[in-house]
Amino acid sequence: MTKPKLLIVGAGGVGQVTVHKAAQFRAEFGGIVLAARNADKLAAIAQEVQERWAAPGEGPLIETMVIDARNLEDVKRVISETGAQILINVASPYCNETLLDACLATGTHYLDTALGEDEHVEDIKAPWYSYVEWPRREKFAGKKLNAFLGMGFDPGVVNIFCAHARKHHFDSISSIDIIDVNAGSHGRYFATNFDADVNLREVKEDVITWEKGAWKTIPHHSEWMDVTLPQVGSHRVYSMGHDELQSLAYTFPGTERITFWMGFGEHYLKVFNVLDNLGLTSSIPVEVDGVEVAPNRFVKALLPDPSSLAPDYQGKICIGCDIRGMKDGQEKRLFIWSNCDHAENYEEVGSQSISYSTGVPVITAIRLMANGTWNPETMTHMEELDPDPFLKLMPETGIDWHETELPLDGSWPFTKPGAA
Amino acid sequence: MTKPKLLIVGAGGVGQVTVHKAAQFRAEFGGIVLAARNADKLAAIAQEVQERWAAPGEGPLIETMVIDARNLEDVKRVISETGAQILINVASPYCNETLLDACLATGTHYLDTALGEDEHVEDIKAPWYSYVEWPRREKFAGKKLNAFLGMGFDPGVVNIFCAHARKHHFDSISSIDIIDVNAGSHGRYFATNFDADVNLREVKEDVITWEKGAWKTIPHHSEWMDVTLPQVGSHRVYSMGHDELQSLAYTFPGTERITFWMGFGEHYLKVFNVLDNLGLTSSIPVEVDGVEVAPNRFVKALLPDPSSLAPDYQGKICIGCDIRGMKDGQEKRLFIWSNCDHAENYEEVGSQSISYSTGVPVITAIRLMANGTWNPETMTHMEELDPDPFLKLMPETGIDWHETELPLDGSWPFTKPGAA
Numbered sequence: 001m002t003k004p005k006l007l008i009v010g011a012g013g014v015g016q017v018t019v020h021k022a023a024q025f026r027a028e029f030g031g032i033v034l035a036a037r038n039a040d041k042l043a044a045i046a047q048e049v050q051e052r053w054a055a056p057g058e059g060p061l062i063e064t065m066v067i068d069a070r071n072l073e074d075v076k077r078v079i080s081e082t083g084a085q086i087l088i089n090v091a092s093p094y095c096n097e098t099l100l101d102a103c104l105a106t107g108t109h110y111l112d113t114a115l116g117e118d119e120h121v122e123d124i125k126a127p128w129y130s131y132v133e134w135p136r137r138e139k140f141a142g143k144k145l146n147a148f149l150g151m152g153f154d155p156g157v158v159n160i161f162c163a164h165a166r167k168h169h170f171d172s173i174s175s176i177d178i179i180d181v182n183a184g185s186h187g188r189y190f191a192t193n194f195d196a197d198v199n200l201r202e203v204k205e206d207v208i209t210w211e212k213g214a215w216k217t218i219p220h221h222s223e224w225m226d227v228t229l230p231q232v233g234s235h236r237v238y239s240m241g242h243d244e245l246q247s248l249a250y251t252f253p254g255t256e257r258i259t260f261w262m263g264f265g266e267h268y269l270k271v272f273n274v275l276d277n278l279g280l281t282s283s284i285p286v287e288v289d290g291v292e293v294a295p296n297r298f299v300k301a302l303l304p305d306p307s308s309l310a311p312d313y314q315g316k317i318c319i320g321c322d323i324r325g326m327k328d329g330q331e332k333r334l335f336i337w338s339n340c341d342h343a344e345n346y347e348e349v350g351s352q353s354i355s356y357s358t359g360v361p362v363i364t365a366i367r368l369m370a371n372g373t374w375n376p377e378t379m380t381h382m383e384e385l386d387p388d389p390f391l392k393l394m395p396e397t398g399i400d401w402h403e404t405e406l407p408l409d410g411s412w413p414f415t416k417p418g419a420a
Numbered sequence: 421m422t423k424p425k426l427l428i429v430g431a432g433g434v435g436q437v438t439v440h441k442a443a444q445f446r447a448e449f450g451g452i453v454l455a456a457r458n459a460d461k462l463a464a465i466a467q468e469v470q471e472r473w474a475a476p477g478e479g480p481l482i483e484t485m486v487i488d489a490r491n492l493e494d495v496k497r498v499i500s501e502t503g504a505q506i507l508i509n510v511a512s513p514y515c516n517e518t519l520l521d522a523c524l525a526t527g528t529h530y531l532d533t534a535l536g537e538d539e540h541v542e543d544i545k546a547p548w549y550s551y552v553e554w555p556r557r558e559k560f561a562g563k564k565l566n567a568f569l570g571m572g573f574d575p576g577v578v579n580i581f582c583a584h585a586r587k588h589h590f591d592s593i594s595s596i597d598i599i600d601v602n603a604g605s606h607g608r609y610f611a612t613n614f615d616a617d618v619n620l621r622e623v624k625e626d627v628i629t630w631e632k633g634a635w636k637t638i639p640h641h642s643e644w645m646d647v648t649l650p651q652v653g654s655h656r657v658y659s660m661g662h663d664e665l666q667s668l669a670y671t672f673p674g675t676e677r678i679t680f681w682m683g684f685g686e687h688y689l690k691v692f693n694v695l696d697n698l699g700l701t702s703s704i705p706v707e708v709d710g711v712e713v714a715p716n717r718f719v720k721a722l723l724p725d726p727s728s729l730a731p732d733y734q735g736k737i738c739i740g741c742d743i744r745g746m747k748d749g750q751e752k753r754l755f756i757w758s759n760c761d762h763a764e765n766y767e768e769v770g771s772q773s774i775s776y777s778t779g780v781p782v783i784t785a786i787r788l789m790a791n792g793t794w795n796p797e798t799m800t801h802m803e804e805l806d807p808d809p810f811l812k813l814m815p816e817t818g819i820d821w822h823e824t825e826l827p828l829d830g831s832w833p834f835t836k837p838g839a840a
Contacts, residue, residue: 189698190694190697270694271694274695275694275698277609277691278695278723280722288717288720288721289713291713295718298713298718299698302699
């Protein structure tokens, strides 16, 4: 591919970061198209991108197209009309199946940041990739098309951190704890940082985690630990099912435990538990006055638009991998992580860090796909590719990363800046 | 009226108690019709009434009719077909206007237990009776028809307690505090004791209360006090707007303060506040995926049916009036109250005490209307009638009442049974 044209599908928080970052590195691409449902939103984003990134006198940096991302024919039409070579799926996970099929039908490379989901089905069995993605792997390989799965931060960069650890730091890996803490404050009573319906369902579902070399299912929020992480300090984090476990369990064979931990504050848990106990987190529609509405969709309609949180968001996030294993016959524990700062990210691209930390890895990977560095010509999980070029390019694209050995006793030697 | 035929409209919790009590005192009526939307529900209630109250070999105690209580023509049809002389409105408050007009059109006496409400309008200004009820008063008088407004317990019996206090205990009344505590437990995570949409709105609305001889509006739950009441012990009660204030302020001129207080436990408040902060208590429809749904209707669809709580309900309620004034030149404080026991009421009529304490006063008043004791031949608030026959008849109909002088210092000399 020489300077491929990008088709970014989805104009939510992640879509906005992705298109800003694509515009920033536009010299590496043959064009940028942003496609979503809402024409007004598209126009507003296009104007914002132009004002922020265009040189004086430079023409339009991006094109926009209205698309119905759940309609196969419409997606094929947009791909055909734009002539895009890479489709970047940052739409809702309900669109994955259609977007994958449109890429197969049109010979288009693909990238997404989250597993495909069925809107009204809950608690699907592991492995989650066996429903939508893996059945299409041979088709992508047959057409020599790239499909990068789960290429945000988590999943995405954390998978690459694991690949980096395996390549450079360990002879064998015994456990991987992926930890995601958002220590930021949006100042609202309650809000989710990405689509509320997707987020509430993700948090409410039974936790599927990898332990003693097998899948284990436990109730949500039933296992937790207290951690102290760089820049964000001490937090209680709860075991949660998450996309990356669903590939790492297979790409890191022999690893005893692979667990994802998400930080939740007391207030979030109070509100979430009320919603959950009342059935308001469910994605199964209920009948109200003659119409069918899914509770999580109803709650979403009442909550703030996640992208509206950005202007007031303060504080930092920390996402990292706490990895244990053996190196040269010695036990070793390594932590690899990134921080983002909500206000800094807003200053740069007008988005909060949850969106920023997803969109920057997307464009980092797309830069590698565009210049041929990452070209597996098949569907791939991100830990299956060489981590080195990605980790070299991510800081330049917008996010630094760090690594340090940690005490084997499980303690956390970090202190929050300003803390004693 | 010689043994009038009753048309009971509404088959919710109160409707069920009302029809059971009507059946119990059926010798005083010329027939009993239960009308509601749901034919299956009607059939189930009719069977239950028959099994509980019919003598061996006795024919059907009640008739049932399907009705659309918001459709004037349909209500007129049902009145005409049944030949009822008294319509008892225990349907939702959204039906009041239609049911009042149907009574006027057909020359039928009327009774309800709550103010008429517009489903999607909030925080209407005082006096609340000036919208639906009072504009029809002259029409009822012109046709010599009775319309008993707000004839449940609160409003209803508490208004009669006030009339009793004025008639027998005070020369002048300076303050009335109506206090409603449900110390029962239904064992569910969260439930309302009557229609959730009506209840949530009632609790969420700004509080309109009568203070220093004028209406005062304050945020909900912003004023409270701690009380210790007979049988139920100590509770925190919160000032709330309530129907009875809207008539007592006019029928008890010169009374400085008339306030309604409702007990809320910490768990109820936690859940309510989450719902309220998220906008889930609102009755104003929002658009979700192309359809319009009012949040309080959506929450109602997820909560337990109030009548389903009855089998497991344990504990008691206490509703009373704490009245201050002058008698023979001396300050005086009087408390008049009733208790009900959820399990006892369930044993008797298959309903919990919130429904029971509303339905029993309905039939007490209907017995007085039926035998001509209460026959004002106009629309009336219950405190405008002679309280004596009602308070004599209510114990026989199912609920005792009590009165005692209380210390002028505001203290509560009651102890909960079993407490030290």
